[in-house]
Amino acid sequence: MFASLQTIDTRSGPRPAPIAWSPRSAAPVEARLARRAETHPLEALEPSASTLCVEKDREIYSQGDPAEFSYRILSGTVRTVKLMEDGRRQVAEFLLPGDFFGGDGLDDHDLAAEAVSAVVLRRYPRRAVEALADRDADVARRLRGLASAKLRAAREQMMLLGRKTAVERIASFLSDLAARLPNSRDGRIALAMGRADIADHLGLTIETVCRTLACLRRDGVIEIAREAVSIRDARSLHALACDPRH
């Protein structure tokens, strides 16, 4: 049933006791940094947050909805989707455990968010997030950092969509996903999303995604199982992705 990704046991109960929070704490830099590694920017809001589960393919919020909540993924995969009247679809991003979404600023969501797999979320009231950011400059800074990362990713995606070939798109996608998935040792990447989602993320058709994957397999770069891909030749993959990271 839970064949998907790492299932951090998270049910609402065992929440680490919220540390007493002093907004202007003069904690030593090192302590601050250490804590930063393990905590997320909205730690202070845990008391007012709630946990929810969403079934596969259910909508979390839809395009145009007022943005009342911000979310953090505990387990599962989420896609954010933009839709045109005639049904053409663009998947803006795939979100993994630990990622935030829904808090991208404006008053209403410009994208819908949907569960790719069964998903467990932590949900924070936007009003509280705003208030926290207003009173805690460190939180505000970290939120800015998150926004910047999203913007950077969006721009990388623009390059991909505007200028890369099908092979480069697929290679970039796999390469990127491998880097983001924590437990992708031995190069195995679990693909929670179907070919259609991948196609709509990369600006291709389902058929081209299939053919291109097949092509990469023929060349010995990857192996394909239905729900996962294994990277056999990471170097080639990165080269094909035109990825300056490697």
Add this chain to the structure above:
Amino acid sequence: MFASLQTIDTRSGPRPAPIAWSPRSAAPVEARLARRAETHPLEALEPSASTLCVEKDREIYSQGDPAEFSYRILSGTVRTVKLMEDGRRQVAEFLLPGDFFGGDGLDDHDLAAEAVSAVVLRRYPRRAVEALADRDADVARRLRGLASAKLRAAREQMMLLGRKTAVERIASFLSDLAARLPNSRDGRIALAMGRADIADHLGLTIETVCRTLACLRRDGVIEIAREAVSIRDARSLHALACDPRH
């Protein structure tokens, strides 16, 4: 199928120091603009800002540079550019007077910024911007708003690049530009950028941009002058752009 290889990359020359800068310049340009555009989030930093002029096609900063400054455009047009090793180019955005750029968060710029036309900029030290945001929650909120707007635009662009046809891309582009240019009464849009820039922004080739513009002209939707386009039938244009705005 290597996309658009512009003739050459004329950027690489040793870039001379910025032409002119004066810490407190009360240029007439600025006075004029101040009148029009009420206040901006960095108003408080004006004392530590400086004004600079950049010639057409000069680089303002390049991909990978440490992000030391944030900029606001007083006059002219700027493009932000992402480059691949083999010369393929993606123009992420065109920036107009009043727009901010360079402050998108991370420690170094993921895009280069270049002057499309001769440009006058106001430049703010990032350190000061950060400090101001830390101490003034209202500023921080407005900066977050700017970042959100950029993210939203980037996503719209992803839809365009991933799923729209050439005609839709051109129509969207013109439509969007018309909405952003203040003085586009009588539907006349001044195009500061050349066809190559437009092509690299829309994920097309120069030739396709030309042909598509010609096609829109044939259909009576627009008129084309060398440096500008006049919208003759805004309704059709918006319809072609698949623009929910109309």
Add this chain to the structure above:
DNA sequence: CGAACTATTGAACTAGGTCAAACCCAGTGG
């Protein structure tokens, strides 16, 4: 087993890319 999906593969087609030639100015210099 069969229905309903999703993925894969093949064959034909097309939107947009590539290559190449003409055009159109704005300078420049005779």
Add this chain to the structure above:
DNA sequence: CCACTGGGTTTGACCTAGTTCAATAGTTCG
């Protein structure tokens, strides 16, 4: 005043990467 040069732009003729259409093959589930 005009020819000449050099940049961007426009148009035409052809080509191909990726789409579309259609048929096949696994998988899941009742």
